[in-house]
Amino acid sequence: MVRPGKIVCVGRNYAEHARELGNPVPERPLLFLKPPSAVIGHGEAIVIPPQTQRVEHEAEIGVVLGRSLRRADEVVARAAIGGVTCVNDVTARDLQKADGQWTRAKGFDTFCPIGPRVMSIDPSTFDLSTLQVICRVNGAVRQNGRAANMVFSIPVLLAYISQVMTLDPDDLVVTGTPEGVGPLVAGDVVEVEVPGVGVLRNPVTAQVPL
Numbered sequence: 001m002v003r004p005g006k007i008v009c010v011g012r013n014y015a016e017h018a019r020e021l022g023n024p025v026p027e028r029p030l031l032f033l034k035p036p037s038a039v040i041g042h043g044e045a046i047v048i049p050p051q052t053q054r055v056e057h058e059a060e061i062g063v064v065l066g067r068s069l070r071r072a073d074e075v076v077a078r079a080a081i082g083g084v085t086c087v088n089d090v091t092a093r094d095l096q097k098a099d100g101q102w103t104r105a106k107g108f109d110t111f112c113p114i115g116p117r118v119m120s121i122d123p124s125t126f127d128l129s130t131l132q133v134i135c136r137v138n139g140a141v142r143q144n145g146r147a148a149n150m151v152f153s154i155p156v157l158l159a160y161i162s163q164v165m166t167l168d169p170d171d172l173v174v175t176g177t178p179e180g181v182g183p184l185v186a187g188d189v190v191e192v193e194v195p196g197v198g199v200l201r202n203p204v205t206a207q208v209p210l
């Protein structure tokens with residue numbers, strides 16, 4: 001299973017998704033962090049905590065660093081990519097709106113499914129713009145996005161992040177979700193597929209009150 005040192009995420013990186021939540025398309029990448037304690041693997045349950053009434057899926061393309069990156073340009077940033085994986089940036093939408101920042105909404109245990117594997121790539125030959133991400137809930141397609149439609153491309157994101165913090169090998173950058181986000185409830189099965197990488201499948205359960 002993937003155990004990233006840190007998880008750097010990007011908000012509103014597809015224009016249609018920004019619009020569906022009533023947000024402007026950002027002028028620069030909008031960054032936030034998810035805690036590594038939120039990570040679960042393929043097949044493990046997403047647990048809905050009692051604090052929220054609205055948990056949503058966000059299917060995203062995950063980029064795993066192959067080497068360190070600090071104050072890099074886009075060319076150097078691209079060369080530092082080690083692999084690609086599927087990520088579900090599970091979000092308590094009501095808490096995201098209520099808190100004004102996103103730590104609680106994005107940070108619950110089990111809110112970062114990753115997997116089922118990291119596909120190693122050779123960044124000198126792999127065309128990142130061909131990557132696609134699909135979300136299904138109980139078999140029905142909810143999201144279908146293409147990296148070609150990102151507001152900021154993967155190399156631009158990595159270079160931008162590296163101006164702020166050093167990215168280390170095995171750190172994970174989560175590159176934003178396309179339109180179609182929607183609710184998850186106990187009993188659902190949610191899948192995030194990046195074609196060529198695999199299908200990340202997780203059941204959804206509710207936390208049993210103590």
Ligand code: ZN
Nearest residue numbers: 058089176177
């Ligand atoms: Zn997201």
